[in-house]
Amino acid sequence: xxxxxxxxxxxxxxxxxxxxxxxxxxxxxxxxxxxxxxxxxxxxxxxxxxxxxxxxxxxxxxxxxxxxxxxxxxxxxxxxxxxxxxxxxxxxxxxxxxxxxxxxxxxxxxxxxxxxxxxxxxxxxxxxxxxxxxxxxxxxxxxxxxxxxxxxxxxxxxxxxxxxxxxxxxxxxxxxxxxxxxxxxxxxxxxxxxxxxxxxxxxxxxxxxxxxxxxxxxxxxxxxxxxxxxxxxxxxxxxxxxxxxxxxxxxxxxxxxxxxxxxxxxxxxxxxxxxxxxxxxxxxxxxxxxxxxxxxxxx
Numbered sequence: 596x597x598x599x600x601x602x603x604x605x606x607x608x609x610x611x612x613x614x615x616x617x618x619x620x621x622x623x624x625x626x627x628x629x630x631x632x633x634x635x636x637x638x639x640x641x642x643x644x645x646x647x648x649x650x651x652x653x654x655x656x657x658x659x660x661x662x663x664x665x666x667x668x669x670x671x672x673x674x675x676x677x678x679x680x681x682x683x684x685x686x687x688x689x690x691x692x693x694x695x696x697x698x699x700x701x702x703x704x705x706x707x708x709x710x711x712x713x714x715x716x717x718x719x720x721x722x723x724x725x726x727x728x729x730x731x732x733x734x735x736x737x738x739x740x741x742x743x744x745x746x747x748x749x750x751x752x753x754x755x756x757x758x759x760x761x762x763x764x765x766x767x768x769x770x771x772x773x774x775x776x777x778x779x780x781x782x783x784x785x786x787x788x789x790x791x792x793x794x795x796x797x798x799x800x801x802x803x804x805x806x807x808x809x810x811x812x813x814x815x816x817x818x819x820x821x822x823x824x825x826x827x828x829x830x831x832x833x834x835x836x837x838x839x840x841x842x843x844x845x846x847x848x849x850x851x852x853x854x855x856x857x858x859x860x861x862x863x864x865x866x867x868x869x870x871x872x873x874x875x876x877x878x879x880x881x882x883x884x885x886x887x888x889x890x891x892x893x894x
Contacts, residue, residue: 630876631659632703632711635842636693638720638884643669643689647703650877661685668702693882695719701880713873713880718837720884721760722752725833727890728824746781746826747833747890751811753819759843760811762825762835778805782823786810789850806858807850810843833888842881844870 634645645667648659661684669676669689680688693699695717703711730744751760783790783803791804811821838846852867871877 630662630703630705630709630711632701632713632873632876632878632880634701634878634880636699636715636717636882638693638695638717638882641690641692643691643693645669645687645689645701645703647685647687647705659685662705664705666704670700671697673700693717695884699882703876709875711873711876711878713841715839715841715872715880715882717882718758718839718884719754719756721758721835721837721886722754723750723835723886723888725749725888725890744826746824748822748824749833749835750820750822751835753813753816753821754837757840758813759838759840760813760835761808761838761843761846762811762833763808777807778809779803779826780805780809780823784811784816784821784823786812786815786847788847789854806854808846810847831890833890834885835888836883836885839882841870841872841879842883845872845879845881 629650631648631650632645633648634643636643647662647665647667649662650659663681663683663685665685665687667679667687669679669691671691671694676689676691678690680690682688696719698714698716700714701712725747728746728748730746731741732744733741749762780803785805788810789806791806809825848867848870852869855864855867870879872880
């Protein structure tokens with residue numbers, strides 16, 4: 596009897612499970628094409644470069660489609676700038692030197708009804724200096740009983756305006772930003788979004804490594820002057836730049852996306868949205884002011 600009951604139960608479950616099968620067809624809507632504008636104004640440079648493109652579907656391996664017929668207006672404090680040159684392949688150039696403290700507005704028109712707008716105010720260059728130092732550290736693990744630490748003593752005099760400082764030893768690019776640099780520091784002034792903990796990894800500095808550029812929001816330190824040291828590979832040049840709020844958010848989100856997708860290698864993660872301040876489109880219209888410090892390390 597028990598055998599018959601077990602048999603009927605198995606048959607019933609088999610029929611029930613097979614009867615629940617259903618083919619589902621996913622009809623995913625193809626996203627609409629969107630215009631994209633990328634432009635970073637740098638105070639003191641001799642030109643303004645603007646890229647206008649159109650987005651492509653995620654499964655498309657091609658690069659963004661360049662827009663070659665955009666009509667662009669660039670204004671400084673409401674004054675229309677002239678002399679734009681269409682370089683082709685979606686690249687447009689104004690022979691103009693961006694000025695610190697000035698407000699710039701951009702309008703890009705493509706066709707009859709497609710337009711993009713954005714606004715930025717160019718910041719002032721950071722007031723800062725740096726020097727190279729070699730410290731001799733007692734260390735019983737080394738055969739000489741000591742070792743040499745290379746570091747760079749930095750000082751930033753904070754400006755009266757709201758500032759977002761970034762520090763790195765590489766150049767800034769609209770595309771293909773390099774985040775391979777890592778630093779150790781003796782003070783935890785920097786934003787922690789790209790901070791990684793390593794116990795006793797780089798004495799006498801703290802056990803914190805920062806991947807990519809170092810971010811300093813001036814609200815993170817109470818005084819008008821900040822001093823700190825960083826260690827790492829000796830750079831020829833240190834770039835300290837002050838960013839407007841739009842470039843600051845864009846650059847931070849770009850590094851966070853790199854760390855999420857490329858560096859940490861997690862199988863499951865929360866997607867990172869790259870910041871954009873372009874109305875009716877995607878991209879970035881921001882500004883920076885850069886101070887370059889050349890280091891003579893003599894090593």
